[in-house]
Amino acid sequence: MAKPWLAHYDPGVPEHITYPEVPLWRLLEQSAQKYPDNVALEFMGYTLKYEQLWESVRRFGQALRSLGMQEGERVAIMLPNCPQFVIAFYGTLTAGGICVNVNPLYTPRELKHQLNDSGAETLVILDMLWPRYAEIAGDVGVKRVITTGIQDYLPFPKNLLFPIKARREKRWVSLPPDPKRHSFKTLLKNNPPIEHPHNSKPDDVALLQYTGGTTGLAKGAMLSHRNLVANTYQAIAWYPVKELEGKGVMLGAIPFFHVYGMTVAMNYGIAEGYKIVLLPRPEVKPCVEAIEKHSVTHFPGVPTLYVGFNNFPGIERRKVGTVKVCISGSAALPVEVARRFEELTGGKLVEGYGLTEASPCTHCNPVMGKRKMGSIGLPMSGVEAKIVGPDLQEMPPGEIGELAIRGPNVMLGYWNRPEETAKAIVIDWLLTGDIARMDEEGYFYIVDRKKDMIIAGGYNVYPREVEEVLYAHPAVQEAAVIGVPDAYRGETVAAYVVLKPGQSVTQEELDRYCRANLAAYKVPRIYEFRESLPKSMVGKVLKRELREQIAQEKVSS
Numbered sequence: 001m002a003k004p005w006l007a008h009y010d011p012g013v014p015e016h017i018t019y020p021e022v023p024l025w026r027l028l029e030q031s032a033q034k035y036p037d038n039v040a041l042e043f044m045g046y047t048l049k050y051e052q053l054w055e056s057v058r059r060f061g062q063a064l065r066s067l068g069m070q071e072g073e074r075v076a077i078m079l080p081n082c083p084q085f086v087i088a089f090y091g092t093l094t095a096g097g098i099c100v101n102v103n104p105l106y107t108p109r110e111l112k113h114q115l116n117d118s119g120a121e122t123l124v125i126l127d128m129l130w131p132r133y134a135e136i137a138g139d140v141g142v143k144r145v146i147t148t149g150i151q152d153y154l155p156f157p158k159n160l161l162f163p164i165k166a167r168r169e170k171r172w173v174s175l176p177p178d179p180k181r182h183s184f185k186t187l188l189k190n191n192p193p194i195e196h197p198h199n200s201k202p203d204d205v206a207l208l209q210y211t212g213g214t215t216g217l218a219k220g221a222m223l224s225h226r227n228l229v230a231n232t233y234q235a236i237a238w239y240p241v242k243e244l245e246g247k248g249v250m251l252g253a254i255p256f257f258h259v260y261g262m263t264v265a266m267n268y269g270i271a272e273g274y275k276i277v278l279l280p281r282p283e284v285k286p287c288v289e290a291i292e293k294h295s296v297t298h299f300p301g302v303p304t305l306y307v308g309f310n311n312f313p314g315i316e317r318r319k320v321g322t323v324k325v326c327i328s329g330s331a332a333l334p335v336e337v338a339r340r341f342e343e344l345t346g347g348k349l350v351e352g353y354g355l356t357e358a359s360p361c362t363h364c365n366p367v368m369g370k371r372k373m374g375s376i377g378l379p380m381s382g383v384e385a386k387i388v389g390p391d392l393q394e395m396p397p398g399e400i401g402e403l404a405i406r407g408p409n410v411m412l413g414y415w416n417r418p419e420e421t422a423k424a425i426v427i428d429w430l431l432t433g434d435i436a437r438m439d440e441e442g443y444f445y446i447v448d449r450k451k452d453m454i455i456a457g458g459y460n461v462y463p464r465e466v467e468e469v470l471y472a473h474p475a476v477q478e479a480a481v482i483g484v485p486d487a488y489r490g491e492t493v494a495a496y497v498v499l500k501p502g503q504s505v506t507q508e509e510l511d512r513y514c515r516a517n518l519a520a521y522k523v524p525r526i527y528e529f530r531e532s533l534p535k536s537m538v539g540k541v542l543k544r545e546l547r548e549q550i551a552q553e554k555v556s557s
Contacts, residue, residue: 003015003384005379005441005442005443007442008366008370008378008442009378009381010240010366010367010368013240013366013381016381017230017234017381018233019229019233021226021229023197023198023200023206023225024093024200024225024228027232027267027270027271028053028054028270031270032050032051032053034246034273035246036050037049037051038246040052040053040270041053041275041276041278042275042276042278042294043082043153043154045155046083050273053086053087055193057090057094058091058094058197059187059188060090060091061092061197062095062191062192063188063191064095064097065194069122069144072098073097073121074099074100074119074122075088075092075099076100076114076118076123076124076142077099078102078111078125078129079257080281081253081255081280082150082280084124084148084184085257086256086266086270086276088124088146093197093200093225095197095198098206099208100114100118100120100207100208101207101209101210101257101259101262102114103255103258103536103537105537106132108132108136110218111133111136115136115142116139117210117220118220119141120142121141121143122143122146123145125145126150127173128149128166130147142180144181144182145180145182146181146182146184147175148183148184150280202225202226203224203226203412205222205223205224205412206225206227207222207262209223209259209356211355211357219414221259221413222414223259224411227412230359230382230407230408230409231267231360231409233271234380234381234383234409235263235268235361236271236272238367238381244274248269248297249296250268250274250276250277250300251294251299252276252277253265253282253286253301254282254301254302255537259354260300260302260354260361263360264300264361268298277290282301282539284305284308284309287301287309288312291319291320291323292319292320296322296323297322297323298326299326300326300327302328303330303331303539304331304478304541306326306328306341307334309341310344311477311501316344321345321346323346323347325347325350326347327350327364328349328351328352329353331539332351332467332468333351334468334471337471338350339373350366351364351374353444353446355434356411357411358383358405358407358410359410361409362380362385362407362409363378363379363444364376364380365377365378372439372443374445375443375445376436376446377444378442378444379405382407382409383405384405384406385405385438386403386404387402387437388404389401392426395437397440399437400436400437401435401437402431402432402433403432403446404430404431404432405429406429410425410430411430413425434446435453446464447464447465452482452543454482455490456483461522463481463483463493465522466481466493466495467479467481469513469517469518472517473510475504476497477498477500477503478533479495481495484547484550492525492526493522493523493525493526494524494526494528495514495524495527496546497528497529497530498530498531499529510527511524534546534549
């Protein structure tokens with residue numbers, strides 16, 4: 001197939017990548033051998049060097065084996081970004097287990113589904129989240145629970161002050177005696193490093209990453225060691241500037257339980273021997289402070305995080321000029337947001353694209369070369385992409401269809417869901433469910449999610465296009481556009497807007513602005529101002545939840 005995008009790769013970015021066919025934990029082992037005294041993790045003043053991290057990981061692997069975990073068993077990890085997450089993740093792999101990333105915000109119902117669907121027999125959980133597990137403990141097949149607290153990896157005196165503060169805020173949980181429960185800290189102390197980490201094959205499953213929770217019942221994408229190793233090297237190859245190897249500083253603000261944070265922050269940072277500054281929540285103030293304090297060079301994030309950064313009070317006076325490169329993922333990056341961020345930092349903020357089923361990165365704009373605002377960029381090294389029509393025939397440049405991709409990073413399939421797998425992967429091509437187009441130069445553009453497209457009066461309206469216009473308005477901080485039922489048009493376009501602090505605009509003014517910038521059928525018929533929009537912990541606007549809120553509000557009124 002023709003690959004016009006290759007002509008626009010940055011110098012040094014290869015068409016194909018050479019990645020080692022090794023278990024994912026080898027990336028950490030290699031960095032520990034190469035940079036033993038480099039700080040690997042920084043967490044609120046507590047630091048772990050690479051040599052220490054690798055030892056802790058092997059101790060955790062041995063602990064799992066001593067508790068009776070067998071090869072191929074699933075270990076669910078329900079933790080925010082903290083040293084324990086990294087140790088549990090890689091430690092599980094050294095013991096031959098399969099990781100299951102669990103969102104710490106999950107309700108008991110959601111946790112129950114994921115534990116039962118994955119068949120996890122081990123759960124690693126933050127002590128404060130114990131009550132959620134306890135509520136469903138009798139309904140799941142978990143044999144052992146490993147608990148840990150934020151205070152376990154805080155320096156003195158923070159480790160003593162944290163429980164006091166948590167009790168005062170009524171967040172402290174006293175753990176009841178339970179024969180199934182084990183202390184993370186005690187297990188590491190009482191177990192020696194595993195002597196022979198499990199030498200998993202490239203196509204063995206390393207991770208069950210659940211997806212589809214925003215659109216329906218979550219299902220587990222089976223990501224192999226090959227998938228995750230390849231995607232880590234694909235991400236590294238995209239920024240071929242090597243003077244930061246072993247010297248970079250990665251801001252670990254985006255959650256590692258999300259596949260984007262896991263690959264682009266955790267695995268990337270560890271493979272390159274970077275210091276990873278861990279933040280348990282992706283909040284703007286700690287991000288700004290961490291950039292200043294640690295001279296952060298890499299700041300992967302999502303659009304809402306960059307919006308917050310741009311609007312942070314006094315940001316113009318903060319020392320944020322160490323940032324070199326940021327890849328924005330998980331949602332569309334508004335043009336105005338990228339422009340302003342680059343003005344403030346002097347670094348590069350490029351829009352990328354990925355999906356859980358591809359580990360997740362597939363496309364990105366060149367960091368140093370020709371970027372096209374509004375585009376997700378070019379297929380990354382080793383990735384092939386095309387636009388297909390309803391009968392899966394390839395569409396020519398400029399035509400709109402469904403984005404299909406293939407490469408070494410594409411999942412094995414969905415866990416215990418062969419029918420869903422057969423719909424998603426057709427003759428080696430992953431059908432993404434995203435409506436897109438490719439231009440003559442091989443740059444791709446997401447027009448919208450297949451499920452989010454609005455059909456109003458027979459016209460196709462793509463919410464992203466309307467949102468781009470709204471984001472360009474000086475008073476608008478965030479915007480979400482969805483279709484709402486309409487007796488005459490079938491659906492009508494509705495815009496839900498969060499204004500910047502201190503700014504004001506009327507519905508009439510926004511309507512005039514949109515009419516000046518959009519075709520009449522695309523102009524929202526409903527404008528509603530909100531204090532906030534529902535978001536996932538990653539910062540992605542949850543349109544399904546927004547629809548549910550609106551439906552509930554109508555019922556209540």
